[in-house]
Structures are given as C-alpha cells and as structure tokens.
Amino acid sequence: MIINLLSKTIGYIRIKRLISLSMAPHSCKGCLRDVIASKMSKKSSSASDTPMEENGVEDVPHNPSMPWFGMDIGGSLCKLVYFEPNEAAGGESASELETIRNIRRYLTKNSAYGKTGHRDTHLQMENVKIRGMLGTLHFIRFPTSEMKKFLTLARHKGMAKLVSTVSATGGGAYKFENDFKREVNLRLAKFDEFDSLLTGIHFIDRHNPTECYYWSDPTDDNKCTKVRYDLSSPYPFLIVNIGSGVSILAVYSATNYKRISGTSLGGGTFLGLCCLLTGCNSFEEAIGLAAEGDNRNVDKLVRDIYGGDYERFGLPGDLVASSFGQMNSKERRNRVSKQDLARATLVTITNNIGSIARMCALQERIGRVVFIGNFLRVNPIAMKLLAYAMEYWSNGTMKALFLEHEGYFGAVGCLLQFHEELKS
Numbered sequence: 001m002i003i004n005l006l007s008k009t010i011g012y013i014r015i016k017r018l019i020s021l022s023m024a025p026h027s028c029k030g031c032l033r034d035v036i037a038s039k040m041s042k043k044s045s046s047a048s049d050t051p052m053e054e055n056g057v058e059d060v061p062h063n064p065s066m067p068w069f070g071m072d073i074g075g076s077l078c079k080l081v082y083f084e085p086n087e088a089a090g091g092e093s094a095s096e097l098e099t100i101r102n103i104r105r106y107l108t109k110n111s112a113y114g115k116t117g118h119r120d121t122h123l124q125m126e127n128v129k130i131r132g133m134l135g136t137l138h139f140i141r142f143p144t145s146e147m148k149k150f151l152t153l154a155r156h157k158g159m160a161k162l163v164s165t166v167s168a169t170g171g172g173a174y175k176f177e178n179d180f181k182r183e184v185n186l187r188l189a190k191f192d193e194f195d196s197l198l199t200g201i202h203f204i205d206r207h208n209p210t211e212c213y214y215w216s217d218p219t220d221d222n223k224c225t226k227v228r229y230d231l232s233s234p235y236p237f238l239i240v241n242i243g244s245g246v247s248i249l250a251v252y253s254a255t256n257y258k259r260i261s262g263t264s265l266g267g268g269t270f271l272g273l274c275c276l277l278t279g280c281n282s283f284e285e286a287i288g289l290a291a292e293g294d295n296r297n298v299d300k301l302v303r304d305i306y307g308g309d310y311e312r313f314g315l316p317g318d319l320v321a322s323s324f325g326q327m328n329s330k331e332r333r334n335r336v337s338k339q340d341l342a343r344a345t346l347v348t349i350t351n352n353i354g355s356i357a358r359m360c361a362l363q364e365r366i367g368r369v370v371f372i373g374n375f376l377r378v379n380p381i382a383m384k385l386l387a388y389a390m391e392y393w394s395n396g397t398m399k400a401l402f403l404e405h406e407g408y409f410g411a412v413g414c415l416l417q418f419h420e421e422l423k424s
C-alpha cells in the first residue's frame with residue numbers, strides 16, 4: 001500500500017518534471033518523448049497488478065505528439081491501429097503539421113496499401129475519446145512478412161521526423177525492434193501481448209454496444225443469426241485467442257488473469273495445411289474453398305464405423321470419429337476435391353480448438369468462452385462450429401461468444417497503454 005502510494009507520487013513528480021521540460025525547443029522533443037515513453041513502458045511492465053485508473057498518471061495532462069499508433073506484430077499478421085483526432089492537437093511546427101496531414105490523408109483516404117495492406121473500414125470507430133481527445137480509430141492490417149516494405153514506406157512518409165517512439169506488442173515487437181531503430185529511427189515501447197489484449201477488449205467493448213455476440217441455432221443455416229450479448233459484467237471468462245497459434249486465458253477481473261493453455265494447431269496450421277493440400281495461396285481463398293466443400297468425403301464419421309449412432313456413449317453417427325480418416329484409401333483420394341480438403345482442414349483445426357477450450361472451461365469452472373483472433377475473420381463456418389460444439393458438449397452450460405474487432409484488441413490495448421488511457 002505504502003509502496004504503491006510512493007510509486008504513484010514519484011511517478012507523478014517525474015511526469016510533471018518531464019512536462020515542464022517538454023516546453024523546451026522543438027529540437028529536444030524527440031528525446032523527451034523517448035524518456036517519457038521509456039518511463040511509461042517500464043511502469044506498465046512492473047505494475048501489472050495495478051489498474052491503470054489508479055496509477056496517478058491519468059491526472060497528468062500530457063499528450064504524446066501525433067500521430068498515435070498501436071501495433072500488434074504477430075506471427076502471421078501485423079495489426080496497426082491509428083487514432084485520427086477530430087481536431088488538431090496543437091503544439092506542432094508547420095513542417096510537422098504538414099507531415100501529420102500527409103500521413104493522415106494517406107491512411108484515411110485509402111483502404112488498400114500496396115498489394116497486401118488493408119484498412120477494415122467496417123470496423124472503424126468514430127467519436128472515441130482517448131486521453132481527452134475525440135477522434136476516429138482506424139484498423140489496418142498487413143502480413144508480418146511484409147515488414148520490410150512497411151518500414152520503407154514509414155520512412156518515405158516521414159514517420160521518423162515526427163515520433164521517436166511507437167507502442168508495439170506481439171512477438172514482432174521484440175523480433176523487429178532493431179529493424180525499427182535501424183531503418184526508421186523509431187523506438188518501440190513494448191507491451192505484453194496479453195496485457196494489451198485485455199486492455200483492448202475492455203476498452204472496445206465499453207465503446208461499442210454491439211461488440212459482443214453469439215450465434216443462435218448455429219446448425220440451422222436458415223435460422224442461424226448473430227445475437228447481441230451484454231459483456232458489461234463478464235467475469236470470470238475464458239479468452240481463446242486463435243492467431244497463428246492459440247492461447248487460452250482465464251480472466252477473473254480487469255487485472256487478474258492467467259494463460260492456462262495453448263496449442264500450436266491454430267490459424268497458421270489451417271492456412272499452412274490448406275495451401276499444401278489444395279494449392280491455394282491466401283486465407284480468403286482457403287475459406288472460399290472450404291465454404292464449397294464437404295468434410296464427410298475426407299473424414300471418417302462415427303456412422304462409417306458403427307453404421308449409425310454409438311448410443312451408449314452419446315456419439316451421434318454424423319460426428320467425426322477420425323479427421324482425414326478416409327484419406328488412407330487411394331480410391332477415396334482420387335474422388336476428393338480441393339474444396340472437400342479445405343473444409344476438412346477447417347473442421348479439424350476448429351474442432352480441436354473447441355475441444356481444448358471446453359476442457360479448459362470445465363477445469364476452471366467457467367461458462368463464458370470468448371473466441372477472438374484473425375482465424376475467425378470472414379470465417380462464419382468456424383464460428384458456428386465452435387458455437388455448436390461448446391453448447392452441445394457442455395449440455396448448454398457453456399456459451400461461445402465472439403467479438404466484432406476479432407484480431408485488433410492487442411493493437412488497441414498497446415495504443416491505450418502507451419497513453420496510459422483506460423478512462424473514457
């Protein structure tokens with residue numbers, strides 16, 4: 001308690017001092033921002049048990065210079081969240097303002113960047129308040145394999161002239177740290193990926209009333225609909241983050257969570273196997289093929305073994321008994337289509353994740369399971385499978401929930417943590 005109070009007071013005094021120093025001429029602004037960011041970054045990593053609202057920095061009217069970004073650099077995709085203020089922040093020189101305007105124009109007037117960068121305009125959030133400023137959150141993604149091109153673009157757009165520090169999370173915040181420094185003279189303020197994920201989830205759910213939903217009647221295509229779910233009192237809940245790999249977190253409060261499990265059979269596995277088996281070259285193509293296919297031409301079902309249901313242990317005939325279990329037969333292999341193989345890959349990976357999630361939920365005695373991550377992007381087949389599997393195998397005691405901003409929570413969370421912003 002006393003230590004907490006002391007660190008709050010010391011933190012406050014330090015930041016106050018830094019602010020008075022930041023009245024210094026523009027030439028010093030970059031290095032001051034570095035110091036502030038490094039203080040904030042150290043603070044956040046050592047105070048993971050302290051809610052942001054309580055750490056004292058909230059009261060200090062310090063706004064880092066524009067533009068504000070949060071980056072989540074994952075194993076497959078890099079997610080970039082950009083905050084576009086409704087009004088200019090002020091304090092910038094004429095040349096800085098010009099560069100800020102150019103970056104803003106480039107990011108907000110386009111929805112595609114080069115061949116592989118995309119802005120998810122349907123996810124855009126308007127009139128969001130961050131650190132007292134109203135603005136729009138933009139959601140951009142590109143393959144992490146294109147990082148070199150991104151750094152070149154960032155240099156050409158004059159990023160290095162404006163901000164000396166960008167907040168980043170995900171494994172790439174560590175892996176690419178030196179590249180950012182060397183190529184664009186940008187320092188990364190690094191935040192833990194799961195701290196960021198949770199911060200992002202809490203923030204976005206509070207700002208978007210239609211963020212959380214579940215699928216009703218997931219097995220009936222005619223009746224199946226998305227139904228809004230109120231996540232305002234969510235604890236405890238499980239997060240199943242399906243990225244390249246899968247991490248499962250049990251969340252007990254805003255600041256108390258643990259990573260309870262994971263599996264390497266995730267979204268990266270689905271895409272990798274699908275490319276190998278069908279010759280497809282993108283996630284969108286893989287999902288498109290899966291939508292047209294039938295996994296029953298690939299998998300061995302309970303009915304292929306029992307001739308019907310295995311009643312004694314409640315195993316219905318149409319349950320998959322053995323994923324890819326038909327593919328030992330040359331004759332079957334000759335008949336199977338790319339679409340069937342894509343569908344079977346999707347069903348195999350999804351059911352395995354659902355099964356692990358269910359066991360974790362059972363072990364932790366948690367009923368609400370929130371599935372997120374970009375594996376669920378444009379992927380209603382997987383979401384409905386998860387919804388059905390969770391409900392069916394738990395006899396209705398567990399619920400699969402989904403969030404609209406799927407893979408962007410880490411990026412939002414680290415943007416907010418950098419600005420020490422949790423209050424709206």
Ligand SMILES: Nc1ncnc2c1ncn2[C@@H]1O[C@H](COP(=O)(O)OP(=O)(O)OP(=O)(O)O)[C@@H](O)[C@H]1O
Pocket residue numbers: 073074075076077078143170171242243244245246266267268269270271283284373374375376377407
């Ligand atoms: N356009 C896309 N390109 C590549 N993968 C995509 C795309 N859209 C969706 N995906 C799926 O999303 C997965 C990556 O999800 P996400 O961005 O949440 O994880 P990540 O942060 O890259 O991975 P990790 O957290 O394991 O480091 C891919 O493995 C793939 O299954």
Ligand SMILES: CC(C)(CO)[C@@H](O)C(=O)NCCC(=O)O
Pocket residue numbers: 075171193243244245246247261262263264
């Ligand atoms: C390595 C991370 C945490 C990177 O986000 C993720 O890809 C993951 O949780 N993979 C699964 C690792 C496991 O087997 O538990």
